[in-house]
Amino acid sequence: MINFNYNIPTRVFFGKDQIKVLAKEIKKYGSKVLLTYGGGSIKRTGIYDTVIQILKDNNISYWELGGIEPNPRITSVKEGVKICRENDIDFILAVGGGSTIDCSKVIGAAFYYEGDPWDLVSGKSRIENVLPVGTILTLSATGSEMDAGAVISNLETKEKLGCGHPGMFPKFSILDPTYTFTVPANQTAAGTADIMSHIFEVYFNKTEGAYLQNRMAEALLKTCIKYGPIAYKEPENYEARANIMWASSLAINGLLTYGKETNWSVHGMEHELSAFYDITHGVGLAILTPSWMKHVLDDSTVNYFVDYGVNVWDLDKDGDKFEIANAAIDKTREFFTSLGIPSTLTEVGINCENLEIMAKAAVRRGSLGNFKPLKAEDVLSIFEASL
Numbered sequence: 001m002i003n004f005n006y007n008i009p010t011r012v013f014f015g016k017d018q019i020k021v022l023a024k025e026i027k028k029y030g031s032k033v034l035l036t037y038g039g040g041s042i043k044r045t046g047i048y049d050t051v052i053q054i055l056k057d058n059n060i061s062y063w064e065l066g067g068i069e070p071n072p073r074i075t076s077v078k079e080g081v082k083i084c085r086e087n088d089i090d091f092i093l094a095v096g097g098g099s100t101i102d103c104s105k106v107i108g109a110a111f112y113y114e115g116d117p118w119d120l121v122s123g124k125s126r127i128e129n130v131l132p133v134g135t136i137l138t139l140s141a142t143g144s145e146m147d148a149g150a151v152i153s154n155l156e157t158k159e160k161l162g163c164g165h166p167g168m169f170p171k172f173s174i175l176d177p178t179y180t181f182t183v184p185a186n187q188t189a190a191g192t193a194d195i196m197s198h199i200f201e202v203y204f205n206k207t208e209g210a211y212l213q214n215r216m217a218e219a220l221l222k223t224c225i226k227y228g229p230i231a232y233k234e235p236e237n238y239e240a241r242a243n244i245m246w247a248s249s250l251a252i253n254g255l256l257t258y259g260k261e262t263n264w265s266v267h268g269m270e271h272e273l274s275a276f277y278d279i280t281h282g283v284g285l286a287i288l289t290p291s292w293m294k295h296v297l298d299d300s301t302v303n304y305f306v307d308y309g310v311n312v313w314d315l316d317k318d319g320d321k322f323e324i325a326n327a328a329i330d331k332t333r334e335f336f337t338s339l340g341i342p343s344t345l346t347e348v349g350i351n352c353e354n355l356e357i358m359a360k361a362a363v364r365r366g367s368l369g370n371f372k373p374l375k376a377e378d379v380l381s382i383f384e385a386s387l
């Protein structure tokens with residue numbers, strides 16, 4: 001039986017030129033803004049100039065934190081907290097991809113915490129309160145624009161960990177697909193893989209009766225499969241960028257998970273790869289996913305893969321169950337490869353050296369996933385199968 005409370009509080013302004021709402025939305029929450037962004041793409045694309053002009057025209061004071069890294073670091077969080085405290089910041093505006101948004105959320109949380117911000121990420125201390133955050137999304141991938149989570153890396157301890165709090169839901173997100181026209185092909189591909197992985201993490205799940213959630217998940221997967229390659233080849237195709245952008249938000253905002261007992265697995269493994277080798281999140285997921293699927297395929301899971309093969313890849317439903325399942329897994333791998341994503345860890349510079357350490361670290365908070373729970377030895381064999 002499915003029980004849940006629906007609550008997705010982020011206000012979404014979707015479509016071309018929705019930036020027009022920015023000043024009005026900010027003023028609902030504050031007047032002293034920390035503007036956060038990454039390594040400079042927003043300056044090259046002109047979004048930075050547009051935002052600054054709006055802030056100036058509306059007498060909104062702002063401070064800046066640029067240079068937030070892909071796989072954002074706790075050091076950037078600390079820098080942000082310092083600026084917020086010194087200037088009584090009351091609102092954070094994140095302009096960028098998941099890294100900028102995640103870093104901003106944790107700055108907002110750490111603002112209210114006296115100790116080391118890493119405590120909030122590692123789970124040593126609980127997040128109690130968060131400064132309001134709004135986002136202008138420039139890369140469709142993580143869904144951070146409409147969820148309450150954030151993932152932060154600590155280079156010193158070689159850890160990359162997730163944390164969450166209801167206060168981390170962005171208050172609003174401006175989703176203008178034209179802002180993603182400049183996303184390079186490799187990031188478009190990685191983003192599509194990330195969105196699909198978020199769907200897989202909750203679709204492959206044994207909770208009974210979630211028929212609607214499962215069909216919605218299939219619709220989102222089909223959307224990625226249809227539009228990912230178009231966005232990859234035609235970066236300025238509005239329809240493709242728009243569909244991928246909305247899929248990114250819907251994949252992880254809770255809609256597909258309501259009533260299901262979910263516990264993710266491939267993300268836990270991938271975060272170790274990013275923590276050790278600083279690789280692109282979506283690339284790591286695309287490499288591990290087919291190996292994970294093969295690893296968990298057995299009599300107890302085969303029917304789920306048959307649904308996937310038939311409903312998502314349009315495979316013939318009358319064949320042998322395991323043949324359909326294996327064909328669906330092969331289709332998944334071929335799809336990622338068709339987007340130019342490497343298919344082995346070796347191709348991204350990962351060899352057998354740290355696999356055991358990473359496998360142990362991946363299960364530091366317990367077995368991964370509940371579709372078929374993974375222990376350290378399972379993770380290791382998935383890593384080895386992905387070399």
Ligand code: NZQ
Nearest residue numbers: 038039040041070071097098099138139141144149182183
């Ligand atoms: O840093 P800039 O110069 O802005 O360039 C970025 C960066 O190099 C570039 N980019 C972004 N928008 C662009 C653009 N380049 C040209 N035109 C644009 N419009 O793309 C590169 C990657 O950006 P990043 O923000 O790192 O990518 P993504 O959105 O994939 O975020 C990845 C991070 O999010 C975490 C990942 O682990 C990773 O750390 N995740 C967060 C989640 C969440 N909050 O719910 C869930 C995810 O599973 C994921 O773990």
Ligand code: ZN
Nearest residue numbers: 142194197198
């Ligand atoms: Zn992800």
